Structure formats: C-alpha cells, structure tokens
Amino acid sequence: MKKVIVIGLDGFEPKIAEAMMARGELPNLQKLREQGGYSRLGTTYSAQTPVAWSTYSTGTNPGGHGIFDFLSRDPKTYLPVMALSRYEQKNAFVLPKVVNMRRGTPFWDLLSARDVPSTILRVPCAYPPDQVKGRMLSGVGVPDLRGGFGTPTFYSTRKDLRADQSEKVVAVSVENDRVAAQVIGPRDPKTKSDHKFDIHIQILRAENKIVITSQGQPDKLEVQLGKWSKWLKVKFKVGMMQSVAGIVRFNLRQIEPEFELYASPVNFGTEEPLFPISHPKEYAHELAMKIGRYYTAGMAEDHDGLNLNRFDEAAYLDQCRIVMRERRRMMEFELGRFERGYFYCLYDTPDRLAHMFWRFREPDHPSNRHHGYNPDYANAIEEHYRECDAVVGEAMKAVDDETLFIVLSDHGMNSFQRGLNLNTWLYENGFLALKPGVQPGESGDFFENVDWDNTKAFALGLGCIFLNLKGREANGILNEEQAEQTRQGIIKGLTGLVDAERGAAAVRSVSRREQVYSGPYVDEAPDLLVNFSEGYRVSWDTPLGGVPRGLFADNHKRWGGDHVIDPALVPGVLFMNRKFRAESPHLVDLAPTILNVFGVPKNAEMEGSDLLS
Amino acid sequence: MNLFVNLFSLMGPLRPPEYLGPETLMPLASILAAIAGFFLLFWRLIVKFAKTLYRKVRGLPDEVPPEVEDSAEEEQEK
Structure with a gap:
C-alpha cells in the first residue's frame, strides 16, 4: 500500500454510532465496516482529547509522552499551569518561543526519516508543529491571540x-x-x-x-x-x-x-502568526489562499459563548457548521493533491457539539431546568453524525486499492449531570486542610486559603489528585510511608462513593499512576486518577483548585455531556477498510499499524501492535 | 572590491594590503554589522514593501484569501 488516509472524529460516541448504523443512517461508515471492520477503540487515562491523540501519535501511554490533562500543576506554587505547551525566552536578546510539552516520538517523524511524506491537518498537541516531511497544521493546543483557549x-x-x-x-x-x-x-x-x-x-x-x-x-x-x-x-x-x-x-x-x-x-492570522501554527510555516497561509480564511485556534467552536449565555444553541450550531465546512474544504483540497504517504484530518466538532447538546437527550438533565429544554435539539448529535458520515463518504473518494483508510475517534461521550467537589471530599476526609476559621465555600480558585502545611492531597484538573509530597511540592509534608497511607485512604474512601441524593455510586474506582502509566514522564503524572461513573464528573469548581460547599452539585451548565469518566465507559470508534484484529484494539495500536503499511518498524517505546497482522 | 578599497582609504594612512589590524578592521566590521542589523530588523518589511510595490506596478490584486460563502443557512438550503 502506498497511502494511509485517517479521518479523526473527535469524541464520536460508539453507542450512538452503532444504533444509527443499525438503522442504516450512516451509510458510508456502514460500508467501511463491511469492507474491513469496525470495533470500539480503547482510550487513555484520562479520556481527553490531548491525552488520547498524543497516544495515537506516539504509540505510547501518557507516561511516554507526558500529556496527562489540559492542566498540570507547578509543584513550587501549587498553581495550575497549561500542560500542552509553554513559552520560554532564554534571554532578552532572543525572541520568545513556544515549546510543545508532548514528548515521545510521533510516528510521522519515523515516516519522515524514511522519506514517506505526510499531510497532517489539525492534529492536537503539535504546537509548535513538528518538522515533518510534508505539511502539518496544528490543532488543539493553539491558543487565541490573548494566549487562552477562548477569550471572546x-x-x-x-x-x-x-x-x-x-x-x-x-x-x-x-x-x-x-x-x-x-x-x-x-x-x-x-x-x-x-x-x-x-x-x-x-x-x-x-x-x-x-x-x-x-x-x-x-x-x-x-x-x-x-x-x-x-x-x-x-x-x-x-x-x-x-x-x-x-x-x-x-x-x-x-x-x-x-x-x-x-x-x-x-x-491567529495565517499571514504571519505570532507563533508558528504550521509546517512549513508558510503553509497555513498557502492553505488560506486556496480555501479562504479558517479558524486557527485549537478550540474553534466558541462553547464558552454558549455556556455564558452570550448566544444561543442556534448560533452555536450555525458556528459548528461553519467550522465543519472549513475543515471539509481543507480536507478536500489536500486530498485532491495527495498521492502517497500519510494523510490525517481531524474533525473536532463531533466532540464540541456533543458537549453542548447532550443535555437535550435527557429531558431530566439538571441543565434543562436552568436553560430550558428544546425537544428540537434532541437529535442534534445524530444529525451531526450524518454530516460526519458525509465527510467520510467524501474522503472515501480518494481511497483506492493501495490505500488503508481509517476512521477513528479518540474517546466517546457520556452524560454529565452531577459533579463531585473532589477537594471538598478531601477536606471532609482529612486529606486537605483550610486555614484556621475558613470553611468550604470560603475558599476560591487556585487553592485560596488552603493550609499547605497540613494538607496531604489536593485535586486539580479533571479528576487528578496530587499528593503533597515532601521534597517534591513546595510545602510537602508526606514522606514515602505517609504517602502510601494517604493513597490507600483516598482509594478506599472514594471507590464506590455514593451520591446520597441520587443513591448512585459516583466513583467506580481510583487508579494509581503506576497502574496505568509507564515510561519516562510518569513522575509528572497525577498520583491518583478518579474514574467516575456514567453521569458524573469532577465538578466545575474543582479543576482550578476550588473547595466549594457540599460534596455533590448538579451540573447547571449547558456543557451537559462529558467523557472524563472511567475510560472503560467511553471508548472511541475504529473503522478500517481492511480486516483487522477486532479484539481489544487500543489507540496505542494505530502508530505501529500505520508504520507497518510503509514497512517502517515501530520504535522501542511504542507499546501497541499492528492491527492488520 | 572597489567598495572595500574606498572604505579603507577613509581609515587612515595605512591602507590594505599594507596593514590589517584590529584598529582598521573594527570600523569596517561596525559598518557591516550596521548594514546586517538593518536588514535583520527590517527584512520582512522590505520584502513586504517590495512585494506590494511589485503587485501595484503589475496591477495584480492583493494577496488576500478568497471570500467563501459560509452562511450556514445557505448550506442548509443546499
């Protein structure tokens, strides 16, 4: 084979896709399934876009590429920091530059070394872009001009x-x-x-x-x-x-x-972006000159605008369609001149749309009490999946006998009705301390009023718990033995934790990082990962270090669907036009599979195996 | 070559190839560094200006990405 074409559908949920295929509503994906095969696809701890696509790229678990969440923490200050990239300026005489925090070796580097060209559109965690042989346009991770992931x-x-x-x-x-x-x-x-x-x-x-x-x-x-x-x-x-x-x-x-x-x-404008968003650096503008201007920010859809009630669902849907069309123009233009090598185009919209429209699938979703329930949107995700199917059909036109065609998603999607205030749980169970006289609800974001000298553990990001380790954190208090006792205490206390108001278990299990990660960057990982049940997630107040009042809170935001739960509950999808090993395929298997098509051996770090062999 | 000889002729009685020492080469290095610095600072502007001038002279349109119809309503109607 001389071509591999990969279409990424971020957050494409298998349960919805399978039901639609059974009803004959996704004809192109069904055709692909019949030609080769279909399976659910194992995802990463945690099931998040940057983590999962970095595993796809490098063929390693997150311990091998160092991306564990959108956020990480600075052990010196306990403050959250962006985990995907950072800016550095060595001295006043050189310009600042952006450094990609995804490490490991993406498989397109191995392809480049063997002279196999790649065209990679909107891949997450490639900001700045990799120096690939061919063309690359960065995706999730590219900020807006103010440096954030969405500042409207x-x-x-x-x-x-x-x-x-x-x-x-x-x-x-x-x-x-x-x-x-x-x-x-x-x-x-x-x-x-x-x-x-x-x-x-x-x-x-x-x-x-x-x-x-x-x-x-x-x-x-x-x-x-x-x-x-x-x-x-x-x-x-x-x-x-x-x-x-x-x-x-x-x-x-x-x-x-x-x-x-x-x-x-x-x-970012494409003419002279503040920092490089494509490789070669002129490529972003060359593409704009062919297909028109397009969203360059990693988070193209303005979900914050909808969350903050600045516009309504109709406007958001309208914007999702614009983004899809831009991406489709990109894909069609590049497929039109694609002759050999590796081609990849990611559609982020299935994920962004499902986050905001999931609540309409569940009339009793708490968000509907605040924002109203509109039955017209009950099938918005299905309608969008039909559009995705049409995209797959368009890409199929570029597939010939010498092409391996893959459609996959990095994770699925689920309901998010209730949030657990993880830091409050840690406080109530003696793992986190507040300054004297301060109660939960009186401590804002960024661990305001946390008494670090008496805190054993704290939660940050989407379900990550860090221990306050002596010698690692600025005010660390735990030695190794105490750390192990703390781990055991948190695991025992959180596993099976029941939401009294609903009488349901909110947490299925808690994973130690050593159980789920291996590789050179494990030391940067959170110490514990909370695996939530369906319908639950970490609360909105937790990711930035808040300690609010009460253990559980209804999710009142329009962002009513999520996937940062137990990864076993949110696998992705995998379609191929060749028969493949359908037994437990995982994201780590894609890199070896694609490399093998071109006769390029995987490197020692890659953990998966060729799905076609 | 003429430029070099002329520059050196301004620098004093010792002219190349009679003497090439730090005190004669420093002014030359400064001049070259100033020229290089100017281009490093303004290279992009110079290229941009030259491109714009070329387009104006040739009557070519500006290098602007094409306008594409992207109203979602229009798409839905299709």
Whole structure:
C-alpha cells in the first residue's frame, strides 16, 4: 500500500454510532465496516482529547509522552499551569518561543526519516508543529491571540453585565445609530494593558444588520442579526513598526431594545502568526489562499459563548457548521493533491457539539431546568453524525486499492449531570486542610486559603489528585510511608462513593499512576486518577483548585455531556477498510499499524501492535 | 572590491594590503554589522514593501484569501 488516509472524529460516541448504523443512517461508515471492520477503540487515562491523540501519535501511554490533562500543576506554587505547551525566552536578546510539552516520538517523524511524506491537518498537541516531511497544521493546543483557549468579547449597552470566566465585556453606547468600539487583542506584558483595534459600527435597523467599518480587511463588514459574520482581519500595533494580525468573527445578538454584539476569540492570522501554527510555516497561509480564511485556534467552536449565555444553541450550531465546512474544504483540497504517504484530518466538532447538546437527550438533565429544554435539539448529535458520515463518504473518494483508510475517534461521550467537589471530599476526609476559621465555600480558585502545611492531597484538573509530597511540592509534608497511607485512604474512601441524593455510586474506582502509566514522564503524572461513573464528573469548581460547599452539585451548565469518566465507559470508534484484529484494539495500536503499511518498524517505546497482522 | 578599497582609504594612512589590524578592521566590521542589523530588523518589511510595490506596478490584486460563502443557512438550503 502506498497511502494511509485517517479521518479523526473527535469524541464520536460508539453507542450512538452503532444504533444509527443499525438503522442504516450512516451509510458510508456502514460500508467501511463491511469492507474491513469496525470495533470500539480503547482510550487513555484520562479520556481527553490531548491525552488520547498524543497516544495515537506516539504509540505510547501518557507516561511516554507526558500529556496527562489540559492542566498540570507547578509543584513550587501549587498553581495550575497549561500542560500542552509553554513559552520560554532564554534571554532578552532572543525572541520568545513556544515549546510543545508532548514528548515521545510521533510516528510521522519515523515516516519522515524514511522519506514517506505526510499531510497532517489539525492534529492536537503539535504546537509548535513538528518538522515533518510534508505539511502539518496544528490543532488543539493553539491558543487565541490573548494566549487562552477562548477569550471572546461581548459588546452591550446593558450596564449590569459582568464578565464571566475569561471573556471580556465591553459597555458601549449607541449614538445616532452608531457605536464606537474596539476589538480587544493581546495583552502587553509590560503595561498589563490590552492592545486594541478600533471598529465603527453603523446600525441599519430597517435591514436588521450592522456594518462594521475599520482599517481591517475587509474595510466594511456586514453582520446580519443572529448570524455569524465573515472573517475580519485586524491588526494590533504592539510596538514600533511591529504589529500582530488576527482574525475575528462577529455574531449580532440584538439591535433593540439593547445593542448586543458577540466577537469570537481573535484567532491567529495565517499571514504571519505570532507563533508558528504550521509546517512549513508558510503553509497555513498557502492553505488560506486556496480555501479562504479558517479558524486557527485549537478550540474553534466558541462553547464558552454558549455556556455564558452570550448566544444561543442556534448560533452555536450555525458556528459548528461553519467550522465543519472549513475543515471539509481543507480536507478536500489536500486530498485532491495527495498521492502517497500519510494523510490525517481531524474533525473536532463531533466532540464540541456533543458537549453542548447532550443535555437535550435527557429531558431530566439538571441543565434543562436552568436553560430550558428544546425537544428540537434532541437529535442534534445524530444529525451531526450524518454530516460526519458525509465527510467520510467524501474522503472515501480518494481511497483506492493501495490505500488503508481509517476512521477513528479518540474517546466517546457520556452524560454529565452531577459533579463531585473532589477537594471538598478531601477536606471532609482529612486529606486537605483550610486555614484556621475558613470553611468550604470560603475558599476560591487556585487553592485560596488552603493550609499547605497540613494538607496531604489536593485535586486539580479533571479528576487528578496530587499528593503533597515532601521534597517534591513546595510545602510537602508526606514522606514515602505517609504517602502510601494517604493513597490507600483516598482509594478506599472514594471507590464506590455514593451520591446520597441520587443513591448512585459516583466513583467506580481510583487508579494509581503506576497502574496505568509507564515510561519516562510518569513522575509528572497525577498520583491518583478518579474514574467516575456514567453521569458524573469532577465538578466545575474543582479543576482550578476550588473547595466549594457540599460534596455533590448538579451540573447547571449547558456543557451537559462529558467523557472524563472511567475510560472503560467511553471508548472511541475504529473503522478500517481492511480486516483487522477486532479484539481489544487500543489507540496505542494505530502508530505501529500505520508504520507497518510503509514497512517502517515501530520504535522501542511504542507499546501497541499492528492491527492488520 | 572597489567598495572595500574606498572604505579603507577613509581609515587612515595605512591602507590594505599594507596593514590589517584590529584598529582598521573594527570600523569596517561596525559598518557591516550596521548594514546586517538593518536588514535583520527590517527584512520582512522590505520584502513586504517590495512585494506590494511589485503587485501595484503589475496591477495584480492583493494577496488576500478568497471570500467563501459560509452562511450556514445557505448550506442548509443546499
């Protein structure tokens, strides 16, 4: 074989897909199943996009590539830090650079060494991109221009609005149907202020639209009420003869009685991105010149905008369709010129859409009590899966007798109705201490008011527990023997933990890192991983180090589906156009399988085996 | 070669190939470093300016990604 084509469908849930195939609603995937085979696919601890796709890339468990979660912690400060990449500047005379924290050897490096070209579109945890022979466009991990994973701006004439999470809220006033505003760009690290770009908004009430005039590109941009605009290229002047370009889309929410306009996070422009997002570095712009501008941020869909009620489900669905179409144009263009080697294109939208629409599958979902239940969206995920099936059908056109065609997802999706306040559980069971006089609920994010000198363990990220180890954490108190007692105590206490309000077990088991990880980066892993039951997850207050009141909380957010539960409950899907070993295939098996197609041996770190042999 | 000879002629009575020592080479190195520094600082701007000028002279359109229809409604209608 001379070609391998891989279509990634992030978070594509097997239970939904299997039911749809049984009803004949996914004809292309069904055809692929009949040609070769289908199986559920084992995923990683934990079942998260960056962790799982890094395992796909390197063929190792997370201990071999060092990505365990979106977040990690700094042992010196106990503060959460971004785990996917970091920025470093060795001295004042060199420019800052971004360093990918995914380590290990991705299999495309081995292919490159053997002169096998690759075209890799939107792969997670490749920021900055790998120096592959061929082309690579980075995916999840690429931030917006402010350095976050989604920093939108909301312009409103309402004076009572407050910014929530990472968003910016800008108070504006309408005078003679004109609004003067600014797009908020990157922060100036010296002055701590924001760089801004002026826009002038003309309201055309009779036509239910606005026209944004600016020095950007295009200089006049129309935005219809309730619709997403086309891209506006903006430039922020960040120094003498220095500017940073970005692209932004708008969604006009309301003209009267209040004026409300949503601006997406400012994505890197493709012409001269602040940091490289493609290899070769010009490739991102070459692609834009062929298919038009596209979302460059790793998290393209603005789920925060929906979570924060800045727009509604219809607008989110609309945006998901835009993202899908952009990705499809990318894929079709590249497949059109793909002759040999490895091709990969990831569609993130199945995951992002299912997170936000899962609640409509469950009328009793707590989120529906707060945000309303709309039965029209009960099958939104199925409808999207049909679109994914059409994408697979399109990709199939590039498949010939010399092609191995693979469709897979990194994990599945499940319900998220109830959240466990892990730090509160640790507090109530004597593993975490608060400063004298402070009670749960009086301690904010980032472990505010935690008494480190008396704390044995703390939770951070999505179900990760770290021990406060002497010699490792800044104020570590546990020696090895005490650490083992603490591990045993937490495992015993959490396993089978019952949610009294529902009478159901919220936690299935707790894994020690040594049980599930091996390799050179195990030392960076959380000490314990909590494997939640269906319907449960770590609460919203836990990932950043909060200690709220009460053990369990209803999930009231629109983000009503999740997959960071026991990985055994959320496998992915695997389809191939060749018969393959259907017994327990796992993400680690993909790298050896693809390498073997090209006669390239796997390296010593890769744990899986060729699924075709 | 002429440039070098002329530069050295400004530097004093000892001209190449009569003497090549630090005090004669330092000014030359400074000049070369200044030129290199200028290009390092402004290379991208120079290239961009040259490209823009070329496009203007040739009457070519700007290097802007093509506009694509992406209204979801239009897609649904299809």
